Amino acid sequence: MTEFHFIRPLWLVAIIALLIALYLLKKVRIKQSGWQQLVPEHLAKVIIHGEQSSKPLSLVWPFIIGMLAITALAGPSWQKLPQPVYQVARGSVVVMDMSYSMYATDLTPNRLTRARYKATDLLDNLNEGEIGLIAYAGDAFVISPLTDDINNIKLLLPSLTPDIMPELGSNPFAALTLAHEMLANAGHVEGDIYWFTDGIDNEDIQDLTEWSRAHPHHLNILGIGTQNGAPIKLTNGELMKDNSGAIVIPKLPEDALYGVAKRGRGTYRTISNDFTDINDLVEKPLSKESEQESAQLSTGDQWQEAGPYLVLLLLPIVLMYFRRGTVLAFIPLTFLLTPVEQAHASLWQDLWKTDNQQAQQKFNQEAYDEAAKQFKDSQWQGSAHYRAGNYEQALEAYKKEDNINSWYNQGNALAKLQQLDQAIAAYDKVLEKEPTHKDALANKALLEQLKQQQNQENQQDQNNDQNQDQQGEQNQQDQQGQQNGDQNQNQDPSDQQQQNQQGQENQQDEQNSSNEQQSDQQQSENNAGQDAENENKPNDENQQQEQQNNESSAEEGAENQAEEQSANAKQAQLTQDKLDQETEQKHQQLLNKVTDDPYLLLRNKMQIEYQKRRQNQNSIGVKKKW
Secondary structure, eight states: OOOEESSSGGGHHHHHHHHHHHHHHHHHHHHHHHTTSSSSSHHHHHHHHHHHTOOOOOHHHHHHHHHHHHHHHHEEEEEHHHHHHHOOOOOEEEEEOOOGGGGBBSSSSSSHHHHHHHHHEEEEEEEOSSEOOOOOOOOOOEEEEESSHHHHHHHHHOOOOOGOSSSSSSSHHHHHHHHHHHHHHOOOSSSSSEESSSOOHHHHHHHHHHHHHOOOOOOEEEEOOOOOOOOOTTTTSSOOOOOOOOOBOOOOOOOHHHHHOOOOOHHHHOOOOOHHHHHHHOOOOOOOOHHHHHHHHTTTTEEEOOHHHHHHHHHHHHHHHHHTTTTTTHHHHHHHOOOHHHHHHHHHHHHHHHHHHHHHHHHTOHHHHHHHHHHOSHHHHHHHHHHOOOHHHHHHHHTTSSSHHHHHHHHHHHHHHOHHHHOOOHHHHHHHHTTTHHHHHHHHHHHEEEHHHHHEEEHHHHHHHHHHHHHHHHHHHHHHHHHHHHHHHHHHHHHHHHHHHHHHHHHHHHHHHHHHHHHHHHHOOSSHHHHHHHHHHHHHHHHHHHHHHHHHHHHHHHHHHHHHHHHHHHHHHHHHHHHHHHHHOOOOOOHHHHHOHHHHHHHHHHHHHHHHHHHTOOOOSOOOOO
16 A cells, blocks of 8 residues: 555535535535524524534545545546557558659759668558558559568568659659558558659649548658759750750659648658658657547556445445435445356346347457357357367358358368368459459469469479479389399309309319229229329319309409499499489579579569559559659
8 A cells, every 4th residue: 555646636625515515515504494584693502502402413424425525536546557669560651753853963863763762661660560662653563562671671671662663753642542542451541651752743733632531641752852852864964854955853843732731631751861761751740649648648647546446335325325226235235245247247237238248348359269159149159269269160050141241261171271273263243243342352362372382382292293203213213224234234144153163063074084084094904093093183173273264253253243242332322312402403493593683573473463453454643754
């Protein structure tokens, strides 16, 4: 209770008025006697006072009621409420004038370069919400949709020049119309438009005034240039001339731009060398209502006020003071003092709110599951399931009705379930009944684009699988060729081994024949036995040498076979490396064909969009040459 204070302490002055009122009330109650007019005043004081003294008037209850009321109005408080932090859902669009008059040299080096620098300063100051970028000349084009990535817009700004615009001229009405569509599609009812331009025609003023009346956006204009103007120096070094051959000198119409900004509930500033112009455009003064709300938030709503609880205590006392129905006064007191929980809470809510109203309250509190169970309306029930992430249950709830909103919501639920074909069919039913349904058109286009990307990815995967199959078949062919080569190489050692075996058999036959001859000679001639043995010894040595030669030749054949296998493996690895290198070169060639120049990308994008518009004849607004 150290922080106990009164939020509105001036109400305590009413205590003096309460005391005065009680004193006057007592005197009035005394003078209400009927004898006051009949009895003389000097006797009335004694008689009437004596009569009332037996039953004195009690002012205790009026005093208690008055003190409770004054204390409640003073706003007693001792507990500070936590302040929630809100993220400002702000939408801003930067509109850049890309007419040839931006090449005027009254600003150094020219108006276009200074406008780019100022746009960068503006992006640095706009540190909240979503920001988009539009460029216009004879027609308007979206350079960047609404995004939180400011650096992406900064990268696109240097590529903006009048030379990349498909149609020359200046058509600001088309740019502002496109800015409104961008904000509306993103869900921003009110947005801030920052327009960088060096002038408008008198014919444009009426269109811009009607646009400001029809849309609640804040149109802030930064005038680029000077009132004296300067010639337009083109990129080839020549000065721009009109149809009569005179040099064009565009001047900055500050008064006209100021009037357009004022009617657009915005601010106009002429470009300056410091940051004052950008700061004035970004920082908008608060209105009186906003100042009152800000003051109220800084005083009363930051503290938890106990005054309403005193009023709840005051009501039964007031009922008791009227004496009649004293017992009935405790009935509302019982309801007020009973905790609003469990069964009492449900009973109390049922007395004042329907099921849909109670479910709506839970929906606003983001208790979507409980709200879905209590909603009686099928569409609201589906919305609650959708917010809770139960898309299948949401789809079942949406199917209970047959109307545009139902089919649109079914398309959203089917899209969340990745059932793209069914979602597109649901959007088609919406467009059959309302062909200009913007949300259905946008969602359908997005799903068709997503489906096309998936088909392309599937096709790429199939192509990759085919390439892998072809490569596998080629590897199998290489392996078969290698195996055939190995078989051919293995045939020579085997043939040689067979020949060696045949040689050994012949040698054995010869040895057997020599042994038989030796035995015959021993039987016939005993003296020549020693000479025959001496003759057989050289034959045995020759046989051993031949066997060693055969074994060495077999070992050499095995070594040659291992060397040939290693050589074939190296050759196969070199072939695979070559294939990988060729594949990488093909990929690099494909990547080199994709342009990464923002200048060319923006020019090609706007050329394609401009051709579509010319086919559909969607050109709006007044156009001029520069």
